[in-house]
Amino acid sequence: MWNVLEAFYDSVPRAGARVEEHGELVLFLQAGDGYPYYARPRFPGGDPSVEDVLEVRARQRELGVPEALEWVHETTPGLLAVARQAGMEVLEAPLLVLDPEKLPERHPHVRVLGTRPVEVTVVAELAFGSPGTDAGTVGVEERDAALAAAVPTSTRHRHAVADLPGEGVLAVGTAQRAGDVVEIAGIGTLPAARRRGLGGAVTAELARDALERGAELVFLSAGSLEIARVYERVGFRRAGTACIASPAS
Numbered sequence: 001m002w003n004v005l006e007a008f009y010d011s012v013p014r015a016g017a018r019v020e021e022h023g024e025l026v027l028f029l030q031a032g033d034g035y036p037y038y039a040r041p042r043f044p045g046g047d048p049s050v051e052d053v054l055e056v057r058a059r060q061r062e063l064g065v066p067e068a069l070e071w072v073h074e075t076t077p078g079l080l081a082v083a084r085q086a087g088m089e090v091l092e093a094p095l096l097v098l099d100p101e102k103l104p105e106r107h108p109h110v111r112v113l114g115t116r117p118v119e120v121t122v123v124a125e126l127a128f129g130s131p132g133t134d135a136g137t138v139g140v141e142e143r144d145a146a147l148a149a150a151v152p153t154s155t156r157h158r159h160a161v162a163d164l165p166g167e168g169v170l171a172v173g174t175a176q177r178a179g180d181v182v183e184i185a186g187i188g189t190l191p192a193a194r195r196r197g198l199g200g201a202v203t204a205e206l207a208r209d210a211l212e213r214g215a216e217l218v219f220l221s222a223g224s225l226e227i228a229r230v231y232e233r234v235g236f237r238r239a240g241t242a243c244i245a246s247p248a249s
């Protein structure tokens with residue numbers, strides 16, 4: 001499974017990226033669909049050194065892009081210590097894979113689309129503006145104000161919206177595919193609509209859609225253990241750790 005995942009991580013950014021090699025690291029330098037810039041171990045089998053990390057960070061600074069490095073711990077276990085030695089702090093994000101038999105019942109108000117409704121951008125921005133899983137006050141009023149100024153964007157991905165009668169779009173998410181592998185990302189629920197099962201439902205419907213379209217492996221990474229619980233409730237199980245490194249503060 002890890003090789004399949006590595007191939008996915010290596011191929012997704014290449015769709016819209018210029019690529020540079022720095023020792024055992026590959027630096028992706030242009031993003032399709034707003035995908036962030038970062039460096040990863042060379043695929044297959046890169047085993048980066050402290051010097052490689054320092055070199056790629058210097059190049060990222062020179063280019064004015066974030067000093068970001070990402071990898072899967074199970075594939076490149078040595079990089080955790082190496083990145084820290086090179087002055088980075090590392091978020092160890094739970095990486096979860098779908099157990100298709102554990103998907104819950106279909107949710108009546110979640111739709112999956114091959115277009116990107118403006119609500120996806122607006123609701124995701126408001127959701128990620130209030131990190132964590134706690135409910136909050138930001139809700140439909142703020143969403144509608146932001147929608148008035150929003151501009152539609154095109155997409156290569158699948159998007160899900162939880163669109164509740166009388167309330168509109170309250171939760172969103174996105175799935176991107178390479179080969180037979182689908183990654184779910186950008187799951188967000190308006191703070192005032194949290195803890196009603198909508199984040200889980202959007203995730204589950206994107207996963208079901210991926211399976212119906214022939215995906216062999218559906219995975220995601222969660223920003224924290226508490227967020228991982230949302231995904232575990234709808235059929236995902238912890239398989240490993242996605243590491244995301246940024247300069248230590």
Ligand SMILES: CC(C)(COP(=O)(O)OP(=O)(O)OC[C@H]1O[C@@H](n2cnc3c(N)ncnc32)[C@H](O)[C@@H]1OP(=O)(O)O)[C@@H](O)C(=O)NCCC(=O)NCCS
Pocket residue numbers: 127128130131132133134171186187188189190193194195196197198199200201221222223224226227229230233
């Ligand atoms: C993470 C996030 C998407 C979860 O959205 P959500 O709609 O609140 O998710 P759910 O309602 O499915 O699950 C949240 C909690 O509500 C609980 N819940 C689900 N349905 C419920 C219901 N009907 N009544 C009461 N609680 C319920 C769940 O069990 C879960 O509890 P837990 O945190 O104790 O495990 C949301 O908090 C968010 O947008 N956070 C900021 C952005 C972010 O970090 N996104 C994830 C990036 S990896």
